[in-house]
Amino acid sequence: MNALAARRRHPAAILLLLLLGLVTTGGLYSLLAPKPAQAATATADDVNAGKMLFLANCATCHGLHAEGSKDAPSLAGVGAAAVDFQVGTGRMPLAGPGVQAASSTKIKFTDVQIASLAAYVASLSPGPAIPDDQYTKGDGNIAHGNELFKVNCAMCHNFAGSGGALTRGKYAPSLRNVTGTHIYEAMVSGPQSMPVFNDANLSPTDKNDIISYLHELDKNKNPGGMNLGNLGPVSEGMFIWVFGLGLMVGAAVWLGAKAA
Amino acid sequence: MSNTATPKGATGLRAKDVKPEPAKGGGLAGWVDDRTGAAKPVSYLLKKVFPDHWSFMLGEIAMFSLVILLLTGTFLTFWFVPSAGQVIYNGSYVPLKGIAMSEAFRSTIDISFDVRGGLIMRQIHHWAALMFTVSITVHMFRVFFTGAFRKPREINWVIGTILSLLAINEGFTGYSLPDDLLSGTGLRAAEGFMQSVPVVGSYLAYFIFGGAFPGEAIIPRLYTTHVLLLPALIVGLFTAHIVLVAVHKHTQYPGPGKTNDNVVGYPMMPVYMAKAGGFFFIVFGITTLMAALVTINPIWLYGPYDPSPVTAGSQPDWYMGFADGALRLFPGFFEFHVFGFTLSLNVFIPSLVVMPLLYGIAGAYPFIESWVTGDKREHHLLDRPRNAPTRTGLGVMAISFYLILFFAAGNDLMAIKLGLSINDITRAFQILLIVVPPVAYWVTKRICLSLQRHDRDLVLHGRETGRIVRTAEGAFFEVHQPLPEHQRWALVQHESEKPLELTAAVDANGVRRPGAFMERLRGKVSSFYFTDSIDPVTPAELAAAHHDGSAHEAIEAAQDDVGQGWVGQLHGGAEELPETDAYTPHEHEHEVDPDPTTAR
């Protein structure tokens, strides 16, 4: 019998075994469990800078403590993801009153400023964080992303992400040439009329698959020719009446006209 | 004849050759004629004369599109699998790899990506289908607005109406075959329409779909309908349509040399064979170029049909748009519960009543109009639309009704492209549907009447040349150029219809005549049609227009002074009609007569 076996009935043996079990399980878990889809956390400096920016640009509508007002909703729980999306796509600060905030190419802030703002709002109350690159790269399963897109997204955004109408002048915008990060953030924060697709509904991998599908569409592969906006039979009908009939009637007029 | 002379060297060999006689129908043509006696009918057909106007080519576009559809469709049937059986995709299109789909969808994807030239064939087929329906529609409009449906062509009009209905249904069954998300949504709506039929709705839906929606029967049944039943009906009716055109001979626009008893144009051989044959290739070529450069029905983007997903902007192909628009506009409160049953008129009327009703009225129109006019003559000269203002107005009214329904189907795309509220657009269309057609009728009729008056003016007073002549007294007159008679003829040749005269509702003994009600109705409709009719200019009116008088002699003097260097007619007075004009008063010499009251 060796030394270890001789001490097997020592009272500390149970404790040690438990500890061993916990350490092994914990280690295996941290090794094998899916990483949370979070980017690096912000520093306190970022939060302060964000607070200054927020008070200067956002507080007039969203309130001094982002509590909301009659003009704008509360930002409690929206998280860094929502801020990065809204400000990063130029939707916020709101350019003018209307049924919906439209995206814009005029982004008012630098990337650093946007990150600060996001950090500040995230510090106010917990919410979805800016996604990790791993899930926004768009290197996922395109076919699976297609399937998910059709069930969850196409009814508003159209089969090819060309956009669609909602009620009372609102609309689901075109998804052409949107970065993977912004797509992810929109899904997870549910901006304006868009529902929330949290990570329990569409997992980070699912979201990456959807991003992969949308980026595949961005390659603008049109095997049949001009896609007329990917809007379906309406644009095809307009084309045939204007150009198809126009060319045919033109040919008929030429045919019947006297030669020189 | 053979050369029997003795050889005299090479140059003499051909000296007595006889040139071969021109072909007298030997050879292959002779072989066929020996067995069919075809020489006489072929010669008759090749001499047939066709009038030349571009608007007569519209029906030809439809005919050629039909041929293109048959050719490309045959190609597609070799690769398309009309089955709803589920498979997992494993072809070359990456975004669908591993996805479950029906055989029909998979085979269509394969045609698009894995069969050489498959995509171009599919696209030619679908563009040709759109061209077919478009050209049928404009052809129908041309025939309507020119009154070509009048006797003896009523049968042909009815056949044409049926053909257009068959064509749009052929299109619907065709685009539903690939079983993609968009057309499958359309089939789902079609099942909803069937369910809404009173009493037998659920039975109708289950019988046609072979059970619950979607079922496995609908794709093969649509295939049979699309490939066999409807094409057979279309080809058969179209053949009757064409034969009738040949039997009746084509109509022609009124013009110099054209009467109701002749056809003026070019003969089949060689002109029309070249022109019509060439036009076939032009239509085919343009359709192919469209198919090469513009995507149509990208089913790989729509994805396979599943009852759960749906795309924003779900519309049918354009020719079903008016029915889709009707469904969007028809208010929901028209669903009633009667004695424990549900009567869904809000679905039944727009989906299953509007189409047969519109086409039925269209098909019946020739008989309505002939009842109204009481006209039993054959008509081979077309009407200029302005000369039939009520018919033209009614046609525009019907088209405006149709167009509002049609545009309503695109209300969501209008909303996103124009930045409007879809709810406002829908309300606006609902109101426009009621308001616009009668306004369109009235506006069109007034425009037609104005155009007729303009024609009268043109005949009576000629064209204003912009040249001003000053008489010796200082009066100014603009020179008007009278219309040459070949141009004038088209403006004066038409008949203006008058309302029918009513006979008394009671006869001499005070007994009510049978059929009096119908006759009164007929009289009322007839006056609705023809009360405002404007007569064409008569020779007497033209002569009277020349005889306005007061500055007659002064202008004669002016004529004299100016000499022969100009041709024109002075407005408000005497004129110099061209010598060739049948109504030139030959006795009118250039003589100055200071006293017009002196009889010569």
Place this chain on the structure above:
Amino acid sequence: MEPTGADGGDPGTALGLDQGHTEGGGGLPERFANPGLPPHVSRSADLDEHAAHRAERQVAALFGISMVATVIFLVAYFAIDQNTYRFVPGIGQANLSNVVLGVSLGLSLLCIGLGAVHWAKTLMPDNEVTEARHPQRSSDDARAEAVETIMAGGDASQLARRPLIKYTLGGALGLFALPLGLQLAGSLGPLPHADLSTTFWRKGMRLVRDPELTPIKASDVTIGSVFHIMPEGIDKSHDFLEEKGKAAVLLMRLNPDDIKIAKERDWGHDGIVAYSKICTHVGCPVGLYEQQTHHLLCPCHQSTFDVTEDCKVIFGPAHRPLPQLKITVDAEGYLVADSAFREAVGPSFWERG
């Protein structure tokens, strides 16, 4: 100067136009007469041999382009790989095979047509030819003869004299089409019975995601979420798509205070509500959930349902509200159906009641 009539002959009562306003018959015809075909205008190719040669060369060039295009098609068919994409301005990444095959085929067809029409227009005779029409109707003699033939034949058949034949013939002809009709219609089916009124949902079935088929915990559903749902086990069904077409459900979570109807709150779970996704108009999936207005929009005909008011119709051509599915949670916290649908889902039908 004596006035003469328009033809230069006896004027009769012709009104001379230099005679002032005198009454008279005028001697003018009532209507204008057809002036006959306008004089023929020659084309340049009719008059000038050079122009004709030029036209010939143009026609030949068009036919030549067609031939070249055909050759391009034949070569490209084999030479270009199906999966090659190239940038084409206006199209983006175009499938090279489709574009080249299509354009070459199109040109080969189009140029034949253009050449043939140009040939007809420039070189073939363009003198208008007149063909006479004849009345459409047959002559009275022909009609009489036709009637005579038919009547004589009818008499010869003795049909009129033999009512027994007449009636049995009528019966046989009237009946013979029935088997054909019956063959087609009689095997149609199945009868719907109660199929339209029932769905796959049963009490206790878990709500699973479409298409992953994974169950959902109540805690997964946050406010503003929308989940697309199927009943658990539906994928094992033999009639998967048919059942899915009735059983598709939309799951949303609202703030319970926003829900105005008590029944809706009761049938939901803590603000989580489940409604049939099949539109009550004609059956399209009602997928568009507007998170802030709590409206559900159907993309087909724009029927709009208000989720705070038990999905009643607030706009559009639908009439009935979407049926609600009563849900609860099971022991492990997963959402389950607490009952089947209490009414028929989807579009209305006569016996729906």
